[in-house]
Amino acid sequence: MSESLVSRIKPVLGLDNKWWWDQAAEGVLAIQRCQVCQSLRHPPRPMCDQCQSQEWDFISASGKGTVCSFTVLHHPKFPGYDYPLIIVLVELAEGTRITSQLTGCEPDEVDFDMPVEMVMQRDADGFQLPYFRPSQ
Amino acid sequence: MNSLHNKAAIAGIGCTEFSKASGRSELSLASEAVVAAVTDAGLAPSEIDGLVSYTLDPTDEIEVARSVGAGDLTFFSKVNYGGGAAVGVVHQAVMAVATGQANNVVVYRAMNGRSGQRNGQGVSGQIVTSDLVHWSWYQVYGMLTPGSWIAMIANKYMNKYGVTAEDLGRVAISQRNYAVTNPRAFGYQKPLTMEDYLASKMIASPLRLYDFCQESDGGCALLITSAERAIDLKQKPAVIRGITQASTQGQEQMTSFYRNELSTLPEMELAAKRVYAQSGLQASDIDAACLYDAFTSEVVMQLESFGFCGPGEAKDFIKEGGLDIDGRLPNNTHGGLLSEAYIHGLNNIAEAVRLIRGESTNQPKSIEHVLVSSGVGVPTGAMILGQS
Structure with missing residues (x-):
């Protein structure tokens, strides 16, 4: 497909x-x-x-935060997602946490306490959701 | 608090064959397991007056009742939260027996967990419930499987205490060593080396293939009756010294990611506190355990929740052979969910009963008390079994 x-x-x-x-x-x-x-x-x-x-x-939210924990998903591969898929638990500067995807980062480069920032992802079908990327 | 102490016992256990493709309905598996449990206790199916299962079980109590020819039912119930229900179903049965709602309660779980409905297939649909809203925060990002949810907490814990892949591998290997001699187990005659473990496929980092439990078809059932009555039945009773359910603040199903501390299992610590208080026992009184083991990391963390060692010390406890047959706490001596089969934790309770009876394939010497826990990362529970 x-x-x-x-x-x-x-x-x-x-x-x-x-x-x-x-x-x-x-x-x-x-x-x-x-x-x-x-x-x-x-x-x-x-x-x-x-x-x-x-x-x-x-x-x-400011969109600024740090990586509290993470996992890199390899298997099973579900349609609609890109693998390896880096999932991060982000501690936002405001103090709450959010589960999201890390983009613009190699799977072996993600680490605890890494500074990240929100980038809004827009899918091909127009659906939007917050992603994070390493702070620039 | 002490009202369930020594009130009830597990007097019968029954299991079907465990396989990857049973070719039978869940009703067929459940019926076989239930009849096996009552027969083991020396009772007839017509003496069953209570039935309890998991909300995830596809077979309702009355379907089982008609199928096996149970008597009139005065107690029936289901417990939520996946494997968190394993001790929960026994807890329901114990309360029913202790309060005279029923005399012979059978708890059961039968599933085609590999050939039928597999875990982690995701859910979707038009119905909106608070539970579905909860899952949707994760599914939208592709976190669709139990492994993906557990990995987040495991990674945090391992980072905090310097737990390595080899440490997790030791849990997988310890339990496989037990399974190698257990003919019911998938791991029967299939030893696992550290080399095999480390070479296995990464699924959801830091968790590899052998950190995951089996996916299985099969059924298990347990007969619970009063401790008094159990003495007159066929088998040596496994008396329930203490039993509780436990869910704590900030609890989600599998994704309790928003608590201040992520390197502990607060619901398991609550379960520990309550079963020890109810039984009048402490960690040093426990001779063996069947700690819920859908993933190796869960066993590691629970050693700390139940006070067998201090925070961060579980890896050393395991390295010193603490989980092995001659170690401090022989654990999952049948192979557990990792290497026997995954029947949502009920097969672990069946093994705990065998340990009390002295009938395990890998029977350690001198077993007085066995600790059993339910699912990790979900609303859960624990119990302690003892000799009558």
């Missing part, structure tokens, strides 16, 4: 997460923020686990 015909598995979109993907489509890496106690959280959830408020907004 040709690469261009196969796309990644898309997220299910519900009331608690669709807004985040809408922001990604606009080029924004969003971090949910409690409107009462101001604590940040990710992945998004409807209630703040610190103060139990369901009032929230979000901030636009």
Whole structure:
């Protein structure tokens, strides 16, 4: 099957997460923020686990962070993804973490605490999601 | 807290053949395993009045009940979270027996885990649940398999404590050495060397092929009854000294990546604290273990969760032969999920019962207490079995 015909598995979109993907489509890496106690959280959830408020907004992340952990996936190879696939757990400058893909880096060069920055990936089908690359 | 201490026992175990292509339905496998477990206990299927399985099991309790000719059921239940349910199903049965809801409860898990529904095939669809939203954060990036999720935590832990590929390899080899003599095991008569281990294909770094468990077809079942009644049955009972489920703050299924500390297993530490308190025992009282081993790294980390050594010391514990038959803690003496078969942890519990009975293929001398744990990285549980 040709690469261009196969796309990644898309997220299910519900009331608690669709807004985040809408922001990604606009080029924004969003971090949910409690409107009462101001604590940040990710992945998004409807209630703040610190103060139990369901009032929230979000901030636009700087996109700067460091690699907290990572794995390089070799097998099995699913259609819609490029292998070896570098998956990173990024500790954002704002303090929350996000699971993402590292691009522009050789698999044997990814390392713990490596500074990275967000780059918005746009797939052939127009779907957008945040990737990270080594800080430039 | 002490209410389940010594209240119930595992009085029967049953397993089908383990294979890569059973050619049979899961109902057929479940029925065989369930009948084998009650027969082992010296009971008839008509005496079954409770049935418990995993939410992931495709065969409902009443299908099994009709199939095997069970009696009237007064207790039936399913436990969520994949292999995290292994101790959980026994926990349900113990609570039912201890509170008089049922007398003879069979827990079972039967799967065509290789020829049928394999793990890590991903999910998609129109239905939106909070669980599917959770998985979608990872699937969108191509993290679709248990190995990919476990690798993230394993890598962090290994980096922090300088754990090497050879350290993981020692777990795989220790368990394969047990499987080599176990005719039920995939690893039967197939020794594994460190050279084989290191040469095996990298799947999800730092995890190689031999860090992964088997994919298996087969079924297992256990009969749980009261400790009192178990004494009168056919087999030597494995009395449940303590049993608990455990899920902790920040818990996700497989991807608890957002806790402050990523080099520990908080849910397993909670399980440890509770089973030790309930049983009045401590790590030094445990003679052998069946630590859940879908991946080698899970065994390493659990040695620390259950207090067999301090943080970062598990690699040395293993290097000194701690998991081997003459070591401090013979572990997964049947080969475990890595080298016997992967029946979602129920085959590990069956082996723990054999160790109490003195019937393991690799029976260490003098076994008083055996520790068993459920799935790692998910809501889980643990129990301690002892002599009656």
